Amino acid sequence: xxxxxxxxxxxxxxxxxxxxxWLILRRLSQAFFLALFLVGPISGYWLVKxxxxxSLTLDVLPLTDPFIFLQSLxxxxxxxxxxxxxxxILSAAYFIVGGRVYCSWVCxxxxxxDSASWLRRRxxxxxxxxxxxxxxxxxxxxxxxxxxxxxxxxxxxxxxxxTILHRSIVFGAFTTVAFIAGVMFLIELIGGDRIWCSRLCxxxxxxxxxxxxxxxxxxxxxxxxxxxxxxxxxxxxxxxVISPALKGEKDQNGPVILSGDCTNCARCLDVCSEHxxxxxxxxxxxxxxxxxxxxxxxxxxxKAA
Amino acid sequence: xxQTKAKQKTVSRRDFLGxxxxxxxxxxxxxxxxxxxxxxxxxxxxxxAIRPPxxxxxxDFLSACVRCGLCVRDCPYDTLDLADLGTETVxxxxxxxxxxxxxEMCEDIPCVVACPTGxxxxxxxxxxxxxxxxxxxxxxxxxxxxxxxxxxxxxxVCPLIDEAIxxxxxxxxxxxxxxxxxxxxxxxxxxxxxxxxxxxxxPDTAIRVxxxxxxxxxxxxxxxxxxEEKRKLGKSLIExxxxxxxxxxxxxxxxxxxxxxYKGFKP
Ligand code: SF4
Ligand code: SF4
Ligand code: SF4
Ligand code: SF4
Ligand code: SF4
Numbered sequence: 001x002x003x004x005x006x007x008x009x010x011x012x013x014x015x016x017x018x019x020x021x022w023l024i025l026r027r028l029s030q031a032f033f034l035a036l037f038l039v040g041p042i043s044g045y046w047l048v049k050x051x052x053x054x055s056l057t058l059d060v061l062p063l064t065d066p067f068i069f070l071q072s073l074x075x076x077x078x079x080x081x082x083x084x085x086x087x088x089i090l091s092a093a094y095f096i097v098g099g100r101v102y103c104s105w106v107c108x109x110x111x112x113x114d115s116a117s118w119l120r121r122r123x124x125x126x127x128x129x130x131x132x133x134x135x136x137x138x139x140x141x142x143x144x145x146x147x148x149x150x151x152x153x154x155x156x157x158x159x160x161x162x163t164i165l166h167r168s169i170v171f172g173a174f175t176t177v178a179f180i181a182g183v184m185f186l187i188e189l190i191g192g193d194r195i196w197c198s199r200l201c202x203x204x205x206x207x208x209x210x211x212x213x214x215x216x217x218x219x220x221x222x223x224x225x226x227x228x229x230x231x232x233x234x235x236x237x238x239x240x241v242i243s244p245a246l247k248g249e250k251d252q253n254g255p256v257i258l259s260g261d262c263t264n265c266a267r268c269l270d271v272c273s274e275h276x277x278x279x280x281x282x283x284x285x286x287x288x289x290x291x292x293x294x295x296x297x298x299x300x301x302x303k304a305a
Numbered sequence: 306x307x308q309t310k311a312k313q314k315t316v317s318r319r320d321f322l323g324x325x326x327x328x329x330x331x332x333x334x335x336x337x338x339x340x341x342x343x344x345x346x347x348x349x350x351x352x353x354a355i356r357p358p359x360x361x362x363x364x365d366f367l368s369a370c371v372r373c374g375l376c377v378r379d380c381p382y383d384t385l386d387l388a389d390l391g392t393e394t395v396x397x398x399x400x401x402x403x404x405x406x407x408x409e410m411c412e413d414i415p416c417v418v419a420c421p422t423g424x425x426x427x428x429x430x431x432x433x434x435x436x437x438x439x440x441x442x443x444x445x446x447x448x449x450x451x452x453x454x455x456x457x458x459x460x461x462v463c464p465l466i467d468e469a470i471x472x473x474x475x476x477x478x479x480x481x482x483x484x485x486x487x488x489x490x491x492x493x494x495x496x497x498x499x500x501x502x503x504x505x506x507x508p509d510t511a512i513r514v515x516x517x518x519x520x521x522x523x524x525x526x527x528x529x530x531x532x533e534e535k536r537k538l539g540k541s542l543i544e545x546x547x548x549x550x551x552x553x554x555x556x557x558x559x560x561x562x563x564x565x566x567y568k569g570f571k572p
Contacts, residue, residue: 064422072422077369135328139331143334144339153343158343158346158396164390168390173390180390
């Protein structure tokens, strides 16, 4: 890994906008979704009413979180039609754009997680903290389902920092906003790298399951141009998803990052100075979809041995 | 990494079983922890937190309500609120405090209409059928009417005046010549809207809406109220059964009034 901060060479080759484009768009998207919910309480014009758990847009479009819906179903309650329609619409949307798009483009906790992770990188703490197995978030998810069924209640909604944070922002409970954001920041900063979002959060795990079959995916289409700077690994919140696609040439793997864990955050697109990654579709995953290498002699390659 | 020509990884049976066992243990432990924590957090709804009209029984309510706040947003009187983290009420669930803002018993019940999940039951179409709780005159010592004054405020504000709450007249024992008018709530009609609680003129209200579990007693299954049975039957149940009427010793009944009571009766 270069001694420089990840993304430095991307800034050199692509400029600031090129190296931060997707990050900026993502922050704008997170702010946008929050703003949609805040227009109503602030101005009295109700663009979107409700919270991330269930909402009503412009008094016609119902949206309901599928993870909460499933908990409720297991707890023995069948929701009314409008909520079920909302679940179907939202699930369909995430089947298209990618399950964990929820994580990186909508979820308010992501901002906290990203800042903690950034600070850990700066402090050189990347390798410190508790190590949990990669499936642990799935275990939490299964645990939530089991307990919802056994105790007949919406188990995760007692704890869910995502909905509590969002609700407190929308309903103006700012002490709670500060409390939850602070706790999540400390968990992610001290607990371990992305310990919440990639190892514990059952919401992320659930959307990750949708991500296993969702359509829009990141592709390491231009992987033959990779110069092994490892910057994408450094910034990726789920670094294990990259190798099968980026280094898949010898195993005859296609270029698409198929893992449901990938959040489609597109930070890898930003930090790669060689334009290796781009948005693509799950279906474009044959060896023919890999772009042939156009040799570039004066490339400042930092290829490691 | 496994050494294979093909791109799929080989997983030995031992690995597979090992992973499955690890997973099952992980899920089991997490479930236990979650279950214990939930039981702790669920607790009991505090007596002064009243659920919106049409709310399912508390246990079912918590399996249905997604804490979206749509009911809160559609209440025109700002009656409802979502419980904040760290309060006794389950975080994010809707409730109201009747002493602060009572439910105005909207005819179109917008809160119920707004609820997407059915946590507020859509079969409630007449707000008079709502049972959010039952008003109880808890403080007989400080209630002004109990003291023989004519406050009557709780009675007057009740949307179901003379049905859910009535003034029951009896003799004022203190003065010996006046009447007291006791505000009396009727559980089969009271919706628990809390208008009375909010309106009580005392610095601390003497009448409060309580959840049914706290407000109501229960008559034994085998109990029969004689006068009710008599009314149902249309005649006395003991008439003509040769019941012996023992003589009342040391007591001579005063002259009866027209309505069947006794003038100036003092026990
Ligand atoms: S893993 Fe959970 S907390 Fe993290 S971004 Fe995704 S939904 Fe939000
Ligand atoms: S692979 Fe790229 S898009 Fe996917 S999570 Fe990692 S950085 Fe984000
Ligand atoms: S009936 Fe009307 S006042 Fe009462 S809680 Fe519902 S919306 Fe609010
Ligand atoms: S609208 Fe229904 S689901 Fe939403 S907070 Fe109110 S009672 Fe709960
Ligand atoms: S709560 Fe009070 S005001 Fe409301 S119906 Fe009952 S007695 Fe009447």
